[in-house]
Every structure is written in structure tokens, then in C-alpha cells.
Amino acid sequence: xxxxxxxxxxxxxxxxPPAACAHAFLDHAIPAVGGAVATxxxxxxxxxxxxxxxxxxxATLRGADGRTIATGAATVDRQxxxxxxxxxxxxxxxxxxxxxxxxxxxxxRTEGSFAFDVGP
Amino acid sequence: MNxxxxxxxxxxxxxxxxxxxxxxxxxxxxxxxxxxxxxxxxDDPFVADEMSLPTFTINPPGSDGSREFDLGADIxxxxxxxxxxxxxxxxxxxxxxxxxxxxxxxxxxTQLDWQFFKNGPxxxxxxxxxxxxxxxxxxxxxxxxxxxxxxxxxxxxxxxxGDLPDGLPWLRPFAITGNLSADFPTKSESNGNPNPNNFNxxxxxxxxxxxxxxxxxxxxxxxxxRWMIPLVxxxxxxxxxxxxxxxxxxxxxxGVIWSGPYFQIGAEAIIPATRQTxxxxxxxxxxxxxxxxxxxxxxxxxxxxx
Numbered sequence: 001x002x003x004x005x006x007x008x009x010x011x012x013x014x015x016x017p018p019a020a021c022a023h024a025f026l027d028h029a030i031p032a033v034g035g036a037v038a039t040x041x042x043x044x045x046x047x048x049x050x051x052x053x054x055x056x057x058x059a060t061l062r063g064a065d066g067r068t069i070a071t072g073a074a075t076v077d078r079q080x081x082x083x084x085x086x087x088x089x090x091x092x093x094x095x096x097x098x099x100x101x102x103x104x105x106x107x108x109r110t111e112g113s114f115a116f117d118v119g120p
Numbered sequence: 121m122n123x124x125x126x127x128x129x130x131x132x133x134x135x136x137x138x139x140x141x142x143x144x145x146x147x148x149x150x151x152x153x154x155x156x157x158x159x160x161x162x163d164d165p166f167v168a169d170e171m172s173l174p175t176f177t178i179n180p181p182g183s184d185g186s187r188e189f190d191l192g193a194d195i196x197x198x199x200x201x202x203x204x205x206x207x208x209x210x211x212x213x214x215x216x217x218x219x220x221x222x223x224x225x226x227x228x229x230t231q232l233d234w235q236f237f238k239n240g241p242x243x244x245x246x247x248x249x250x251x252x253x254x255x256x257x258x259x260x261x262x263x264x265x266x267x268x269x270x271x272x273x274x275x276x277x278x279x280x281x282g283d284l285p286d287g288l289p290w291l292r293p294f295a296i297t298g299n300l301s302a303d304f305p306t307k308s309e310s311n312g313n314p315n316p317n318n319f320n321x322x323x324x325x326x327x328x329x330x331x332x333x334x335x336x337x338x339x340x341x342x343x344x345x346r347w348m349i350p351l352v353x354x355x356x357x358x359x360x361x362x363x364x365x366x367x368x369x370x371x372x373x374x375g376v377i378w379s380g381p382y383f384q385i386g387a388e389a390i391i392p393a394t395r396q397t398x399x400x401x402x403x404x405x406x407x408x409x410x411x412x413x414x415x416x417x418x419x420x421x422x423x424x425x426x
Contacts, residue, residue, distance in 0.1 A: 022381035022413035114334065
């Protein structure tokens with residue numbers, strides 16, 4: 001019975017959202033993945049499923065032509081270590097792609113990308 | 121929880137050497153943005169530190185009316201970031217038509233794999249290996265476990281379609297994995313029955329809802345659906361010789377995999393694809409643990425070269 005209870009506790013812990021380690025996946029972002037915003041955002045905020053290692057987590061912004069757009073350095077939010085933020089320059093209307101790569105605090109590396117549109 | 125705090129601190133200390141250099145070991149089934157789950161029927165095209173425990177199978181009724189239930193387990197371990205081994209076995213319970221039931225261990229199976237190719241931008245991965253089913257490791261007389269060893273060189277591959285043009289967004293979550301292998305039994309017959317060489321081929325067609333949410337379009341899927349990967353697996357084995365040439369057995373298995381931080385749960389229906397395979401339906405359910413996430417600084421790492 002004790003073993004069953006322990007296994008049940010393990011399952012409950014695993015099913016609970018954000019735990020202390022494991023791979024970090026993108027939970028959601030602002031602007032939203034594949035979304036469109038009427039006015040240019042001043043930053044992109046990415047919320048992950050695990051705490052991030054700031055030294056090895058970053059993101060790049062590209063325009064519709066694939067060229068890299070200079071942004072502020074990607075930073076992990078001090079209040080929420082599962083949040084990665086990049087400050088943006090003024091963006092004209094267009095199609096943009098965010099490419100992120102992060103390392104969770106247990107050293108697992110993941111990467112991903114998503115696009116968003118700016119314009120009416 | 122104190123346990124987690126202590127664990128996190130210990131994790132960070134142990135991780136320091138790795139953090140001093142850019143890490144490049146993904147573990148799991150990653151290729152670029154793509155995460156390939158561990159499939160239930162077909163082989164995974166990547167090496168990993170993972171464990172399936174248990175895999176419960178209700179097989180479709182055999183062509184002779186027999187029923188078989190299996191309780192299986194397997195464990196995979198990376199020796200280096202690209203080289204891994206897998207050991208698997210299962211407990212079988214057979215109910216022959218009109219005869220008493222019998223139970224026992226099936227044939228022990230081992231596999232050595234080398235993941236020789238990975239392309240992140242194109243979400244592609246490939247692996248070669250050698251699978252060995254060891255004779256006389258199961259209950260031969262009662263259950264029909266192999267009394268001979270079979271060596272099977274194999275090629276596994278995986279390809280995600282995230283590199284499709286932006287104009288095809290709803291197709292980008294698709295992925296396919298596949299296996300090709302050939303069986304070379306060390307004995308041409310057992311108890312008068314031929315042991316032919318077989319050509320084996322299998323595929324898994326996956327539609328990743330996590331990929332859709334994270335890389336294509338956040339459609340606001342709630343838990344647990346946002347972590348689900350519907351899939352259809354199919355696997356076939358065609359005999360090549362010894363009077364069995366052309367005889368094909370195989371199954372088609374539609375189902376779904378839910379993937380969480382530490383484990384995944386998969387369930388599939390089993391549909392015989394040929395008359396020789398059997399008739400009726402079966403089912404398979406599997407609990408699969410990601411040991412690289414559960415034990416990231418011990419068993420969950422490659423033994424060498426990480």
C-alpha cells in the first residue's frame with residue numbers, strides 16, 4: 001500500500017504544472033504564437049514550463065526576409081525564472097519570427113520558433 | 121517542498137561543469153523544434169534514457185482462436201550521446217482455444233543503436249542498429265518462445281514537417297517515423313516449423329498538438345489536450361523464404377500519446393492488417409518514463425562523452 005501511495009504521489013507531482021526540472025517547453029507567448037497584433041509590441045514575452053538557466057537561454061528576431069533584427073538582449077525575468085523577455089525596437093507592419101533556445105535549470109536544452117504579424 | 125529545493129541545489133552543483141560549456145545533448149527524441157514521442161508499436165529513431173513500465177497488451181484473437189495478454193517492460197540507456205542500448209522482455213499469458221492457459225516470460229530482446237544523423241532545421245533524424253532476440257530466454261515449450269536467436273540489423277528514421285512553407289501551417293505539426301529491418305534467425309526450423317528470414321517495415325504518422333501550440337498557432341487548447349499527439353502506427357513483417365515467402369503479418373494501431381514533464385502515457389487500438397495476423401481487435405496501453413528528466417545527473421545522462 002505504501003508503494004502504491006508513493007507511486008500515486010509521484011504521478012500527482014509529475015502531472016502538476018511547472019516542476020523543478022525537466023525539459024523546458026514554450027507554454028505561451030505574448031504576442032501569441034501565430035498571432036497578429038494591430039500595433040507593434042515593445043517586447044516579446046515567452047513563458048516556459050520550467051525555470052531557465054539565464055546564461056544559456058536566448059532568442060533572435062527575424063523579419064519576413066529572414067534577416068536578423070537587432071533587439072535588446074534576451075533576459076530571464078528575475079521574478080519569474082520561467083519567463084524569457086526580449087525588448088524590441090520599433091517594428092513596422094510585417095511578418096516576424098522569433099527563434100528561441102533555452103536551457104532549463106537541470107541543463108536540458110530545447111529550442112523552437114514561432115511567428116507573429118504586426119499590422120492592421 | 122524541501123526535497124525539491126535540496127534537489128535543485130544539488131542539481132545546479134552537479135550541473136556546473138556542463139553549464140560552463142554550451143550544452144548540446146538533447147536526449148529525448150528531439151530534432152530541432154521537433155519532439156518525437158516514444159511510439160508503442162514501432163521503434164523510436166533516437167537513443168535515449170527512457171523506460172517503459174508497464175506496457176500492457178491485449179492482443180487480437182489469433183487465427184486459431186487463441187488469446188494472448190502481455191505485460192512488458194523495456195529500458196533504454198545512452199552509452200554516449202549517440203550510442204544506446206535497449207533491453208526488453210514481457211510476461212505472456214496465453215489462452216489457447218479449448219486448452220488450459222499458460223504463462224511465462226517471452227524472448228529477451230536487446231538492441232544496440234547508433235544515431236548517426238540529426239538535422240535540426242529539417243527536423244530529421246536517423247539511426248542504425250542491431251536487434252537481437254535471444255533464444256531459450258523465454259518459455260519455449262509452453263508459450264512458443266524462440267529456441268533460436270535472431271539477429272536483425274535495422275534502420276530507423278524520423279522526419280517532422282515543420283520546415284514546410286508558412287502557407288501550409290496546419291500541415292507543419294505532422295511527422296513521420298519509420299523502421300526497416302531484416303531478420304536473420306540462427307536456426308532454419310524449430311519443431312518442424314520453418315524460421316524464415318523476414319523483412320520488417322513500420323511507420324508512425326503523428327500530428328503533434330504541442331507543436332501546433334508552440335510553433336504554429338496558439339489555438340488555446342486546454343490541458344491535457346495541448347500535450348497530446350494523435351498518431352497511427354503500422355507495422356508489417358513479410359517472410360522471404362523457407363516455404364513462407366510472401367506471408368505477411370502486421371497490425372495498424374491508431375491511438376494517442378500524452379507527453380508530460382517526466383513521463384508519457386500512450387494508448388492504441390490494435391487492428392490486424394492481414395488475414396494471417398488474426399481477427400478482431402486488441403489494445404495496448406503504455407506508461408513510459410523519461411529517465412533523463414527524472415534522474416538528470418545520474419542514470420539519465422550518457423555514461424561517456426556528455
